[in-house]
Amino acid sequence: MRIALGVEYDGGDFCGWQMQDGVRTVQGCVERALSKVADHEVRVICAGRTDTGVHGLGQVIHFDTEAERSMRSWVLGGNANLPRDISLLWAATVDEEFHARFSARSRRYRYVILNRWVRPGLQRGRVSWVHAPLDVESMRAATQYLIGEHDFSSYRALACQAKSPVRQVYSLKVDRAGEYVYLDVHANAFLHHMVRNIAGVLIAIGKGERSPEWAREVLELRDRTQGGMTAPPDGLYFIHVEYPERFMLPEQVRLPQF
Incomplete structure (x- = not known):
């Protein structure tokens, strides 16, 4: 069985x-x-x-x-x-x-950022903390370059053992709710550190250190050493796996919200 x-x-x-x-x-x-x-x-x-x-x-x-x-x-x-x-x-x-x-047909991750000038206490380890103000509109503008099928070599860990760096990103959304910024990524599969590296690039753009086009430039380099920082694991949640309906498994998507 x-x-x-x-x-x-x-x-x-x-x-x-x-x-x-x-x-x-x-x-x-x-x-x-x-x-x-x-x-x-x-x-x-x-x-x-x-x-x-x-x-x-x-x-x-x-x-x-x-x-x-x-x-x-x-x-x-x-x-x-x-x-x-x-x-x-x-x-x-x-x-x-x-x-x-x-x-599995696809997987979903959510990355939660607490965006305020003081560090978290009760939510330590449950959220990533960025003290500098984040421009969510700039982060959203950058997401367009990462949606679709691409070679994500620049967004995977150097030690990633996947045979192919090509992945299909179905959606990448950035939303703010008060002090919290949520990054939601839906893809067929993910490379090692892929979500955290995407988050690192989007955070740099949100802080005004880079333009939204930098997300595309990093992608086109296909070189992890030229990419942005790897965001910390705090705040990263593996939230859902999609399977063919014939397996009749629960399909509820549970989102961490603060």
């Missing part, structure tokens, strides 16, 4: 999603919890690996098991064995053709 699960987590105290020896990871905690429920070793596949400090609201995973449990038991049993900063949201049976990563 193949089981799909929805997962949310606060990434602040994890060294990212992927299992690593000697450090605390989301995958490691989830696999240990599900292994206790299944009464056998469980290995999970996720829709998208997140970095240290990045949060997940709409992560999707799958695993195979011969254990017979109700979907409610997978969720409640898993949560009973998970730390407080991870929660399983739902469970569903899927056919063997389902793959959390390769069956």
Whole structure:
């Protein structure tokens, strides 16, 4: 039996999603919890690996098991064995053709910026902080150059292991609500640090350090060393994965709002 699960987590105290020896990871905690429920070793596949400090609201995973449990038991049993900063949201049976990563049609991220002159207290680690005033209209003008299918070499980490730097960005939106600026990115897939590097370029433009056209210039260089800063992981949320309707998985998009 193949089981799909929805997962949310606060990434602040994890060294990212992927299992690593000697450090605390989301995958490691989830696999240990599900292994206790299944009464056998469980290995999970996720829709998208997140970095240290990045949060997940709409992560999707799958695993195979011969254990017979109700979907409610997978969720409640898993949560009973998970730390407080991870929660399983739902469970569903899927056919063997389902793959959390390769069956995904698209993914969505939200980057949250607290834009005020004093640093955050209660929201430390949950938002990125920019003290200089941001011009949202300039940031919006820059987004037009990044929408569509492009070679995003300048917007990926130097250590990115993806075979191709080409990605399709369906939408890139910038909105302000009081002291908060929200960057919403929807794409078929993402490169390592791609969202954080896009955020870094847009922040520089919003601060007036660069013109909106700089987003296009960086893209055309196809050279990460010529790009902008990598924005911090604080404030980055993996919010949604889209799958074909035939898998009948929950499609709710949950947005972090402050």
